[in-house]
Amino acid sequence: xxxxxxxxxxxxxxxxxxxxxxxxxxxxxxxxxxxxxxxxxxxxxxxxxxxxxxxxxxxxxxxxxxxxxxxxxxxxxxxxxxxxxxxxxxxxxxxxxxxxxxxxxxxxxxxxxxxxxxxxxxxxxxxxxxxxxxxxxxxxxxxxxxxxxxxxxxxxxxxxxxxxxxxxxxxxxxxxxxxxxxxxxxxxxxxxxxxxxxxxxxxxxxxxxxxxxxxxxxxxxxxxxxxxxxxxxxxxxxxxxxxxxxxxxxxxxxxxxxxxxxxxxxxxxxxxxxxxxxxxxxxxxxxxxxxxxxxxxxxxxxxxxxxxxxxxxxxxxxxxxxxxxxxxx
Amino acid sequence: xxxxxxxxxxxxxxxxxxxxxxxxxxxxxxxxxxxxxxxxxxxxxxxxxxxxxxxxxxxxxxxxxxxxxxxxxxxxxxxxxxxxxxxxxxxxxxxxxxxxxxxxxxxxxxxxxxxxxxxxxxxxxxxxxxxxxxxxxxxxxxxxxxxxxxxxxxxxxxxxxxxxxxxxxxxxxxxxxxxxxxxxxxxxxxxxxxxxxxxxxxxxxxxxxxxxxxxxxxxxxxxxxxxxxxxxxxxxxxxxxxxxxxxxxxxxxxxxxxxxxxxxxxxxxxxxxxxxxxxxxxxxxxxxxxx
Numbered sequence: 001x002x003x004x005x006x007x008x009x010x011x012x013x014x015x016x017x018x019x020x021x022x023x024x025x026x027x028x029x030x031x032x033x034x035x036x037x038x039x040x041x042x043x044x045x046x047x048x049x050x051x052x053x054x055x056x057x058x059x060x061x062x063x064x065x066x067x068x069x070x071x072x073x074x075x076x077x078x079x080x081x082x083x084x085x086x087x088x089x090x091x092x093x094x095x096x097x098x099x100x101x102x103x104x105x106x107x108x109x110x111x112x113x114x115x116x117x118x119x120x121x122x123x124x125x126x127x128x129x130x131x132x133x134x135x136x137x138x139x140x141x142x143x144x145x146x147x148x149x150x151x152x153x154x155x156x157x158x159x160x161x162x163x164x165x166x167x168x169x170x171x172x173x174x175x176x177x178x179x180x181x182x183x184x185x186x187x188x189x190x191x192x193x194x195x196x197x198x199x200x201x202x203x204x205x206x207x208x209x210x211x212x213x214x215x216x217x218x219x220x221x222x223x224x225x226x227x228x229x230x231x232x233x234x235x236x237x238x239x240x241x242x243x244x245x246x247x248x249x250x251x252x253x254x255x256x257x258x259x260x261x262x263x264x265x266x267x268x269x270x271x272x273x274x275x276x277x278x279x280x281x282x283x284x285x286x287x288x289x290x291x292x293x294x295x296x297x298x299x300x301x302x303x304x305x306x307x308x309x310x311x312x313x314x315x316x317x318x319x320x321x322x323x324x325x326x327x328x329x
Numbered sequence: 330x331x332x333x334x335x336x337x338x339x340x341x342x343x344x345x346x347x348x349x350x351x352x353x354x355x356x357x358x359x360x361x362x363x364x365x366x367x368x369x370x371x372x373x374x375x376x377x378x379x380x381x382x383x384x385x386x387x388x389x390x391x392x393x394x395x396x397x398x399x400x401x402x403x404x405x406x407x408x409x410x411x412x413x414x415x416x417x418x419x420x421x422x423x424x425x426x427x428x429x430x431x432x433x434x435x436x437x438x439x440x441x442x443x444x445x446x447x448x449x450x451x452x453x454x455x456x457x458x459x460x461x462x463x464x465x466x467x468x469x470x471x472x473x474x475x476x477x478x479x480x481x482x483x484x485x486x487x488x489x490x491x492x493x494x495x496x497x498x499x500x501x502x503x504x505x506x507x508x509x510x511x512x513x514x515x516x517x518x519x520x521x522x523x524x525x526x527x528x529x530x531x532x533x534x535x536x537x538x539x540x541x542x543x544x545x546x547x548x549x550x551x552x553x554x555x556x557x558x559x560x561x562x563x564x565x566x567x568x569x570x571x572x573x574x575x576x577x578x579x580x581x582x583x584x585x586x587x588x589x590x591x592x593x594x595x596x597x598x599x600x601x602x603x604x605x606x607x608x609x610x611x612x613x614x615x616x617x618x619x620x
Contacts, residue, residue, distance in 0.1 A: 106429045106430075106433065106513065108512045108513045108542060108543075108578075109543070109547075111432070111433055111436045111437075111513055112433060112437075113433065164428055164429045164430070165426075165577065166402060166426040166427060166428045166429065166577065167428035167429070167430060169403070170428070196573075196575055198569070198572055198574075200569070208486070209486050210484055210485060210486025210487065210575070211484060211486075211510055211539070211574055211575025211576040211579055212482070212483060212484020212485070212486055212487030212488070212510070212537070212539055212564050212576070212579075213484065213486035213487045213489075213490060214486075214574075214575060215487075215539060215540070215564040215565045215567070215568055215574050215575075215579065216487050216490070216562075216564045216606060218567040218568065219564060219565065219566045219567045219568075219604075219605075220605050220606075221567070222566065222567040223566075223604050223605055228567060231568070231572075231574060231575070233574075233575035263486045263487070263489045263490040263493065264466060264486075264489070265452045265464055265465050265466055265485035265486055265488070265489045266347075266423075266452060266464035266485060267486065294469075294471065294472065294489070294490065294493050295466045295469055295472055295486075295489045295493070296466040296469060298469065298471070316497075316607060317490065317606070317607075318605055318606075318607045
């Protein structure tokens with residue numbers, strides 16, 4: 001779960017006693033002009049939960065209210081990454097003596113929290129970390145070398161905050177302010193039903209159980225020259241939601257065929273097949289559907305599909321996928 | 330982490346819907362489930378298994394050394410640490426969506442007490458023909474059969490598919506080690522690879538990986554030192570970057586966790602990486618692997 005800079009500064013850093021520049025959150029050019037009148041020379045920062053804001057023209061320095069109003073008009077409504085700019089953080093300009101980078105993160109390899117400190121600014125810290133991990137050192141910081149603004153203060157000029165999705169239920173106040181990734185109408189509908197749906201630009205629909213099997217179904221579609229139309233997982237506890245899942249994949253415009261690939265471990269294929277059969281009667285799919293069913297509950301599931309839908313599931317998932325790709329082309 | 334028929338298993342959360350369903354399946358397959366835990370139902374029997382108020386009581390009374398958790402995420406930390414402090418040797422954490430802070434606390438406690446944790450968010454462990462612990466279809470004869478190939482998988486559904494491909498071709502498995510779909514795990518691909526390398530009943534290994542993290546790259550480091558043949562399938566070649574693909578761990582951030590990086594690392598040390606699950610068996614056959 002990602003957050004915009006203003007949330008990180010006001011809800012995380014400031015309450016922890018870390019100084020942040022004086023600033024104001026604005027949503028219109030007028031508000032920005034008023035803010036600059038009281039703040040003086042300012043930096044206008046597009047609030048989007050993505051990197052490369054500066055390079056995209058979303059971070060701008062202004063001196064006067066009219067200039068601020070003009071710049072704000074240009075930045076509001078811009079698209080940076082996937083996000084449209086709807087909010088601007090207007091902050092006092094800081095004279096920077098030295099720039100540093102600090103991070104607290106969960107280190108998957110060490111299975112411990114890790115504090116990183118880099119003696120260079122954090123513009124492309126991810127790239128530096130990937131290309132040359134040694135450039136980021138865990139050095140003891142000499143007290144005379146403490147990061148500072150020209151006037152000697154230590155100020156957090158930028159901030160990025162990510163909340164563990166699994167912990168959101170116990171951070172409700174913060175989670176409410178999460179920057180949601182832009183979603184299509186179908187993706188939003190899926191999310192309302194607790195399903196993870198990613199709409200893609202292909203024409204072969206995918207309905208599978210479990211993240212690994214769903215990704216693999218997409219991979220094999222592409223391997224045989226087809227283009228997957230979606231990611232949709234009904235794994236874990238969601239395996240009982242195959243009715244709504246079928247509705248979602250069939251609603252994806254441009255879909256020419258559908259692969260239903262069940263490989264039951266925890267997810268029972270009989271329960272999933274039952275959901276599909278129920279939804280089928282309502283939805284009456286007009287495109288060809290290709291089944292592959294194996295694992296927990298497979299005998300009941302295969303019998304159900306055979307008898308209720310008069311469709312013979314394929315022996316192998318590769319055969320089902322090849323057939324679906326052929327029809328879609 | 331290779332489970333044996335002699336292992337005595339304690340089921341945490343045995344009385345729930347899933348706990349009940351899978352305890353019955355484990356017992357029917359031959360797993361020695363010796364106890365269940367539910368503080369409110371101590372003294373009763375469920376699935377013909379005695380229930381105890383705590384894991385500590387269950388360990389004391391039954392000598393169980395393996396525990397499997399059917400426990401919701403909000404209380405998983407408490408249950409896992411209680412099991413670890415009861416001197417459980419192997420703890421299988423099936424629970425998905427446990428907060429990372431809690432996972433770190435559990436793994437730190439496990440390190441202090443010498444407990445092997447598998448998971449979180451794993452589908453469990455299978456030793457075909459002997460027993461299984463977790464939520465895998467060990468009992469479906471088209472999926473699992475005894476043999477000499479070890480399988481390591483982050484995903485339960487995809488691991489099931491790979492074992493099905495092996496079994497359909499007549500290739501049996503020595504062990505299935507589900508390590509879990511979370512980014513932070515008690516047992517990594519590399520840990521599982523080391524265990525299967527040491528296992529005299531395993532002649533070859535299949536690594537079933539997916540995009541995200543660096544576990545496959547770390548496993549490749551160890552694979553370099555192995556004599557047993559290894560084949561791999563990595564899911565996610567067609568997945569868009571920057572999106573979490575269902576599993577919390579399956580996300581490509583920048584260059585980190587990409588399909589290309591994993592494939593390159595594995596191929597560099599002689600692992601055969603295949604494009605579709607159906608190619609796994611031919612890949613093993615290249616190495617003249619007897620059935």
